[in-house]
Amino acid sequence: MEQEPTGARRRLGAELRRLRVNAGLKLDDAARGLDCSASKISRLENGKGVPRPADVDVLLALYGGVAELEAEMLRRLVAQSRTRGWWEPFTEGLRTERYVLPAPGRYTAVETDATGVDAFDLSVLHGLLQTPDYARAVLAARLPGHDGWEIDQLVHLRRRRHEALTSNPPLRLRAVIDESVLARATGGPSVMADQLDRLLEISRLPNVILLVLPFSAGVQRAHAGRFSVLAIPDELGSDLVHTEGHAGEFFLDSSRDLETYRRVLADARADALEPEASRVLIAHHRERHRVAVAAAG
Incomplete structure (x- = not known):
């Protein structure tokens, strides 16, 4: 292959x-x-x-x-x-933006080579979990100077990334999601209710484990910022840590960095709810957003 x-x-x-x-x-x-x-x-x-x-x-x-x-x-x-990556048609012509979008497609290129992703989601859901409307709300907030067609291209790119979860073999995804991500009305209550519906569907995939870190768990080391640890096959290189922040995105590959982030993620998992209890909490927040939609209507 x-x-x-x-x-x-x-x-x-x-x-x-x-x-x-x-x-x-x-x-x-x-x-x-x-x-x-x-x-x-x-x-x-x-x-x-x-x-x-x-x-x-x-x-x-x-x-x-x-x-x-x-x-x-x-x-x-x-x-x-020297061939083109499948993601390049989605990123051609997009304007880069220092810190927020320095190299469109760079993370996707690495994720494409990965066999697994372990993530901690602090402010928004991981791109592999986002519905189009949710993704559009996130991207529009982060890239206020970009045109609508640029946002649409990035949304299409995220939708295409989702195929990895149902491919053969599928990408393994294990995510710890802070409860604040579920509570926040990203894109509005209607968008959020649909997003949590989708989250419940994805959580049933055999290659996906979603754990919610509840408010009751208090402050964790993981709350320093969202990050992902990508498992890269030996023949393609070493595993990588991907982090994002106001200073941009970074890839870390030293054994010390990998050990640190894996330990932080393990601590978050230890205090997170089990998968079924996590689904119950996701459903609770979905209903809360639905109530907000009904009240506004």
């Missing part, structure tokens, strides 16, 4: 790094061989650059000792890494 371009780039980068290290060469040595900067080699090895076939051939010759079968595998990765 062909990999998505970002996954292919990361695997290619890891292989190039392994070959360079095995050859006893430093980044500067590889840069001289390719007549480029060391930063370019670093970007290729980190899966952030789009490699040219000729560059990879030069590096393979420089590193030496590469069997033809392995070289062919690397050339296939080069070809795959």
Whole structure:
């Protein structure tokens, strides 16, 4: 099965790094061989650059000792890494916005390679859980300077991401949702009631576990901010932590960071309600929003 371009780039980068290290060469040595900067080699090895076939051939010759079968595998990765990701039609033409939308599609590219997502939702629901109307309300609030068609494109992108939950094999999703997310009337009571209906449906999927952290649990370390831990297959790289805030989005991959965020998430899970009790609380807030809709009507 062909990999998505970002996954292919990361695997290619890891292989190039392994070959360079095995050859006893430093980044500067590889840069001289390719007549480029060391930063370019670093970007290729980190899966952030789009490699040219000729560059990879030069590096393979420089590193030496590469069997033809392995070289062919690397050339296939080069070809795959230069293809367009499925998400790119949704992000073309979108204006970037520092901090809030610095690189449209970047998170989606990583999520596409993941086998599982463990999330803590503090202010809004994870994108994999959002209905179109809820997503539109969230995006419009975060991107007030963007046109309607740009918001629509991002909403369509989120809807397409949902397919991962019912694909074969499906993406595993485990989310701890702060009760404040359920109580907040994001988009208005009607939008929120429909959103919680959808949340109850998704919670029944065998690959999804949704736990609610109730108000009664008090303040947690997790309340410092929303985050996700993405499980990345070994052949594509290491697991990643994704965080968001007013200073933008960040990906962390050090073992120390991963351990810290996993521990924080484990603590939140320990104080969260069990799945069935969580569904009861979700249904309670859904009814509360429905009452608000009826009262307004």
